[in-house]
Structures are given as C-alpha cells and as structure tokens.
Amino acid sequence: MNVLGKTMGFSLGLTLIFTLVTYLLPQVKGEAPVEKKVDLDSLTMDDFVALGDELFHGKGTCTLCHKPAPLGRAPDIEGEDMVATAAERLSDPRYKGVATDAASYIHESMVEPGIYVVAGWGKKGSDDSESPMPHVNKPPIQLSDMEMDAITAWLLAKDGNEVTVALPAVEAAARAVEKSGVAARSQEPARAPEEALSRYGCVSCHSMDSRDALVGPGLVDVGARLDADEIRQSILDPAAVIVEGFPPAMPADFGDRMTVNELEMIVQYLAEKKG
Amino acid sequence: MSICLLRVDSMAFMKRLFLLFLFLFSVVLPAEAVLAGGKIQENIASVGQVRLEGQLPVEVAAESVSVAAAGEPVLEAAPQPRRSDYPDVGVSSRAIVWILAQMHLFFAALVLAVPLFVLMIELVGVFTGDERYDDMAHEFMKISLTGFSITAIFGGSLALALFMLYPDFMGYMMRVFGAQVLVYALLFFFESFFLYTYYYGWNAFRYGNLKWVHLTLGLLLNASGLTIMVLSNAWATFMMAPSGVNEVGAVVGNIWEIMKGPLWNPINLHRFIANIGFGGAVVGAYAAFKFLSTSDPERRAHYDWMGYTSNFIAILAFLPLPFAGYWLMAEIYAYSQQMGITAMGGILAWLFIVQAVLIGTILLAGNFYLWAGMSRTEGSERYKPLIKVIALVLVVSFLIWVTPHTLILSASEVSKLGGSHHHILGPLGIMPAKNIAVNLMLVATFLSFQLYRRSDKVATVSWAPLGNALLIAVYVAAVANIIFLGVYFGYFTNTVYKVGSSVAQVSSTLVVIVFGLVIDSLMFRSAKTLPSHWGRIPDRAQYALFALPIAFTWLMALMGYVRSSVKTHWHVYTVMKDNSPDNFIPTIGYAGNMITLVTILFLLCVLFMFWVANLSSMRQGKPESAGGEAA
Helix, strand or coil: CHHHHHHHHHHHHHHHHHHHHHHHCCCCCECCCCCCCCCCCCCCHHHHHHHHHHHHHCCCCHHHCECCCCCCCECCCCCCCHHHHHHHHHHCCCCCCCCCCHHHHHHHHHHCCCCCCCCCCCCCCCCCCCCCCCCCCCCCCCCCHHHHHHHHHHHHHCCCCCCCCCCCCHHHHHHHHHHHHHHHHCCCCCCCHHHHHHHCCHHHHECCCCCCECCCCCCCCHHHHCCHHHHHHHHHCCCCCCCCCCCCCCCCCHHHHCCHHHHHHHHHHHHCCCC | CHHHHHHHHHHHHHHHHHHHHHHHHHHHHHHHHHHCHHHHHHHHHCCCCCCCCCCCCHHHHHHHHHHHHCCCCCCCCCCCCCHHHCCCCCCCHHHHHHHHHHHHHHHHHHHHHHHHHHHHHHHHHHHHCCHHHHHHHHHHHHHHHHHHHHHHHHHHHHHHHHHHHCHHHHHHHHHHHCCHHHHHHHHHHHHHHHHHHHHHCCCCCCCHHHHHHHHHHHHHHHHHHHHHHHHHHHHHHHHHCCCCECCCCCECCCHHHHHCCCCHHHHHHHHHHHHHHHHHHHHHHHHHHHHHHCCCHHHHHHHHHHHHHHHHHHHHHHCCHHHHHHHHHHHHHHHCHHHHHHHHCCHHHHHHHHHHHHHHHHHHHHHHHHHHHHHHECCCHHHHHHHHHHHHHHHHHHHHHCCCCCCCCCHHHHHHHCCCCCCCHHHHCCHHHHHHHHHHHHHHHHHHHHHHHHCCEECCCCCHHHHHHHHHHHHHHHHHHHHHHHHHHHHHCCHHHHHHHHHHHHHHHHHHHHHHHHHHHHHCCCCEECCECCCCCCHHHHHHHHHHHHHHHHHHHHHHHHHHHCCCCEEECCCEECCCCCCCECCHHHHHHHHHHHHHHHHHHHHHHHHHHHHCCCCCCCCCCHHHHHC
16 A cells, blocks of 8 residues: 555656646647627727737737748848838739739738748748748638738738738628638539529429428429419518428528529429429 | 456457447448338338438439439538537537547557557467566557457447547548448457457467467458557548548549548558557566566566666657657658648647657656666676766656747846847757657667667677777767758758758768667677576666556647547548637647546556456365355
8 A cells, every 4th residue: 555655646646747837838828719800890900900910910820921031931021121022022023923913912811822932931841832821711720811901901001111012892791701601612513403402402302393381382283383582482482482282391591592593594494393 | 367358358249249240230230121122012012212311312313324324423512510519418519528539549559559569479489498488578559458348448438438529520530441341440340359369378278280260360360460450550541641532531542542642651650550559568567567566576577677678669669759750740741741741840839849748758768777677687787887988868858859949038138138039049959959859868879778788798709899889989970960950951051951861960860779679689699698687686787577567558639639630620630621610729728637537547447457367376265164154
C-alpha cells in the first residue's frame, strides 16, 4: 500500500505540474467566424474600412502569413503602402494578370494568388511560379465579394490612399445572399425532372405511375386534372387547395428550396402526365 | 484462480463467437429474404408500391439510370447542419467525445504496441535460446490482455456517442467510407482469434516447429492490429485533408482514393512509432511497481531487467519520433500552409511549449534511468565524468526549448523591455533555436544510451582507439553542423528557409545514431564482458519509469488535441463545417484540464488492468474451518 500510495502520489503530482504549465500560458480561445450583419442604410466608408481591418486580422486569417520580417511567410502587406507596391508589381514583366490599379490587383491576388508570385515568396522548389496562398474566396477561408472589398478598402485606406472600392449596394448584397443560399445547398441544381422529384422527396408521398394514394394522391394523371398554374400553386402553396380525404402534410417550403428551373421542370413534367 | 481467469476469458471468447454468429446471421438472413423475393412482394402488395425513401418509381428510375449511364451520376454534397441539428444533452458533446476518443486511443495504442514488441522479444528468445525472454514476452502479454476489452468498451461507447451527438457528421462519414467500416469491424474477429490463440497457446506451442506456429500467430495478430489502425487512421486524416471528394464533399473517388489522402501515411508512421514508445513506457511502469513492491532479490532482478527492457523499447522508439513528426508537419504545410501555421505559429503554437516540457521530461527521465542503471555494472566508472556534460547539455537545451518567443506583459513591462520580445530570450524563442535544442537533446540521449551499453564491456579489437576517435569525430561534426545550420539559416535567411534547414539538422542526428550503432556493433563483437548485477539500482530510478508513461500519456493527448484542432471550425476541412456549440478552439487551460482528466482515468484503468493480470497468479488458501462447519 505504501508503494501504491507513493507511486500514485508521484504520478498525480507530475500530472498536475503539466496542468499547471498550461495555466502559465496565455488563455486564448480560437472562435469560429461568426455571422456579422451589415446595415447598408447606415454603412459609411469608415465603417467599411473598419470591417476590412477586422476581417484582415480575423476571419481572413491573413496575419498567419503576412507578418513583418523575419517572422512572415508572405510579404508584409500590412507594413507596405499597397498603392505603391501594386504599381511596382503591375509594371513587373512577370505580371500576367488583368488588374489595372491597386484595388483590382489586391482583389485579383485574393481570388487568383498564383497569377503573380512575389519574388522569394513562392512555394519551395517552384522557382516562384506557384503561390502557397490559398484562394480566399474558397473554403476554408471563404470570404464573400463584399468581405474581400472591405479588406481591399482597408489595405488602401491604412496608408492614407484614396479608397477606390465602392460601398456595397443593395443589389450586390441581394446577389450575395442568393449566391450564399445556393452555396448552402451545396448541390448543383437538378438537371432532369425525375432527379428533382427524387431530390425533394416528392416520390416518397406521391405515386408517379398509378392513381394509388400513398400519403398524397397519385399523380399519374395529374396533368388531366390540373393545369400548369394550378400545379405550380400546389407546390408553392400546398395549403391553398387540399384534395379531399388527404391530410395537409405537404411541406410549404419548396418555394425556398427549389430553384426556378427545378420548379418549372417539375411543373411541365407533371402537366404532361395525363394518365 | 487461473482457472477462474480462464473461464472469464473463455466467456469473453464465447461472447465474441456469439457476436460473430450474430454478424453472420445479419448477413445470411437478408440473403434468404432475397432468395424468397416473391414472398416479400406478396407481403407488400396489399399496401401498394413500397419504396425506400428517395428510391424512384420504376419509370423514373429507369430514366435516371440512363442519366447515370451517360456519365453524369447524381452527386450528393456533404451536409451542412445548422446549430439546431446538433442534439443537446446538457453537457458539452465535444467533452464527451473527447474523453471517450482519448481513452479509446490510449488503450488502442497500448494493445497495438505490446504484441509488436512482444513478438520481437519472443524472436530474440528463439535466436538466443534464453527462455527468460520468452517468459518476459508472455508476462507482457498477460498484463495487457484486459486492455483489449477496455479498448473495445471505449470504442463502442465512442461510436454510440458520435452517432448520437453528431448524427449528420457520422451519416456523412458512413456515406463516404461505406463498406470500409465493415471491413474494419470484421478485422476485430481476426484480431480476437489470433490474440486468444497467441496468448493461451504460449506454453502449448513453446518448442520446435510449434514455436514457429506460435510466432506466426503473433505475426498475424500484429498484422490484424496494424491493419485496423491504418483503416481507422484514414478517418482522421480524411477529416483533416479530405481526398476522393469534390469541393462540396460529394464522393467522386473510390475508397482507395478517399483513404490515401496526403496525411495518411505520415500519420500511420507517426502513430506506429509512438505506440511502441507508449506501450514500452506503460509496461515499464508495471515493472517498476513490481520492483518496488518486493524485497526478494531474485524478483527484483527480474523486474529490474524487465524495466530496463521496457525503457529501452520506449526510448528507442522515441528517438526517431521527431523525424516522423517532422514529416507529418511538412505534409500538413504542403497540403495547406494555413493549417500548418495554425498549428505551429497560430493559436495552437503555445501548446508546443507544453510539448517541450513533456518531451524534456521524457528525455530527462530516460537519461536519468540510464545513468542510475550504470550502477549495475562495474565498468561504468570510466564514463561517469561524461554524465555531467550530458546533463548540462540536456538542461540548457531544455531551457532553450521552453523559452517562449513572446511574453504576456503589461504596458509598463513592455516599455521597460523596449518591446514585446526580450532582446536575449526573444531569439531563443523561435524555431531555429528550438531545432538546435531538440537535436542536441536527442544526440545527448543517444550518447547516454551508448555509454550505458558500453559500460559492461571492454573492446578487444585492435582498432578500438581508432574506432573511438572516429566516433568522437562524428559526434563533434554532427553537433557543429546542427548548431551552424540552425544559426545560419535561422537568423540570416528569411522564414521560408528556416524550417528547411531542419532536414539537414535531423539528418546529422540520424547519422550519429546509425554510425554509433554500427561502430559499437563491430567494436564490441567479441568484447570482454564485465559483471552486471540486475536488481542493483536505486529505488529512485524506478520513479523515472513512472514519469515516462505519465509524460507519454499527457503528450499523446496533447498532440491529439493539436492534430484535431488544426481543422478549426470544420468537421471535415473545407467541405463540412462544424456548426455545433463547441466549434471553437478552447483555451490551453481548458485543454490542460481535459488532458489531465483523461490521463488520470487512463492511470486508474491501467491500475485495474495490472490488478486483473496479477489475480491470475493468486490462489486463495482453503479456509481451515470451512470443512468443519459444513460437517
């Protein structure tokens, strides 16, 4: 028992020493990027530049590599005047991109970092022909156009240069939302009506090849009973007309989930089913 | 009592047999149902056409097949669960999975490693004809036997917890890996078969040709275990660097393309080597405990020898581990520089200070044990002055290694210091300085090992002085090279080349190890052997054998945490986001608490495992009065 007590005491003591070491170090949490809502009505350029600063040092993870020498693994863009730097790069014979000014050069560097690799900063062994920088508009960083514009605005503004990036407009924001909605589905739109019917689970409740009732009525002759507009209404607003004898079980969110093309494919497909 | 244990294990065997039958039935029964397909059709006809969810009716399915045949199969992306899709059980889901996964991995590592070096020790016994090796190998198997059941218990619990707490993620993983997980499960039947026949057949297949049958069983046991390990490693590496899927996570490759991601082989090698070191350290603690618990000189000699062998295995496996670790990190950087920097230069970088403390503990404990072990031999006096030099190198290197680059300072401290980096300590905090320190510690540890091995021998070959001079030259050249490369590339070139120089540094260390082993094996081939007294070692040396598994366990949990956290807020990096409430990297203190918790749990389970192993050698005396009372 004496030996057990001594060895357990020693082992636990050593474990606690290791735990203590972790408490002597900085206690920092690595938060996942959080959604940030931008009110376009009250957004000023100063706000936009500040947003860019926040993204550069946060979600964009730019400072993992873009640090002052000798710590950096990429040029110290925070310490450089990017308008002057961009002018040098654009005049370099090695430059093969399509940018014409500092703002478009910065944007191009984020979405196509391999177009121009700054001398000495290429992937090891690539002779500066390949960039180690990830495409920031793709996972895992996945910045939106608006976020990249904000970073560009900050990179221009931090040295007192004129900010040539426009503030995001309502239409652009709407496009971004639509784009992110598609991305959230993470699927290509269905290419055939059968694929769409399967994807949205229609065939789980409706028989396509008979009048047999499953959860909903059979649809083999739906085209003879309803015209295209009525079919469309049944999908988008299933509660508008409920066939007698059937429960109101059809989901009401197909309008949000389907693309316009998918909806039309299904409508035309069903409208042609005459029994 | 041994009969009792046999019965317990027989029951476990029967249980596994029952599970095998259950598995076979689960395969056979549906096959019968298919054969009697008409009957099934009759049963479902009365309620209309029944299809699996998502299955298309006949006319639609036929057309879809034609779409697929045209080369455009429907691809299903990785799910993107919302926060509300994660079940809330009132406590952190991550904490539950963390504990179960780590406990499973600890025991899995142990039971994979022990049969590996047991087979090696058994082979040594066969070639040397020394039965002590055979008995020791058998004892190693005996003390780890319960570990297999504990591994399975934690593995099963982990699987249930994952399916319950992360259903979308597990659904996706099952879709990606498909039948591979069934192959994984099937291998457990093979592993169990070979484990029980290997262990219980030890004395039945002890000599002659039967010994080779036994060794073959051991080989197959290890083959099953290692295959299980590499199959499951593929899950972890797929989560870090997915392959065989497109950018939205839809499966586009075959199972081999999915498994063979860029990090699979580096992880396989790293875990393989680390498991051996870990297993050696754990059984070394058993030997130390038994050594301290007895005063019988014969038993002390046996357990001293067992402890020495365990330490030898642990340190020998530990020495090449940094090289495997380097390969892994290099591949991580090649796959994603962002991921690499998150680990080594971002929020997780501080954990490498803790890693330095742990590895320093392992090396100091291993060296201390070797120095204390020199008292067993009468020829060790000649090397004692060198021990002080080695100790100095180890301590100075250790201090450099744990020096942080930046310090947490108040504003007034920053102004007094003239910046956030101390002008002397700052340069010691960056990787080049640490690379020098680590390599010097490895070289010093190998020197300790070499001196220990030499301490009971006197070379008789004529070229011994030349061999020693050559060896010294190799040591001096390697140390000079390690320091020069670190200083030149670390402080006089840009960052891209800093880590690149470490390849040449570790090569220098490897040259010392290989050259040292070759020289010694040639020089001491027919050496005069000095008396060696097993059991003649101070008790305090045994505490080094306890420090090793504690530090190893802590280190394993720490590095597992780093490996998993480099994915940041992704379940599967770049294709499936983690939207759970625990999708952040916790503070180092929280991680430290979790690691300590699992280390203590592991310690208690290991104690239980050792206790069960000892039960088999106990027998209760028959109570004197029992017969009288019955009469």
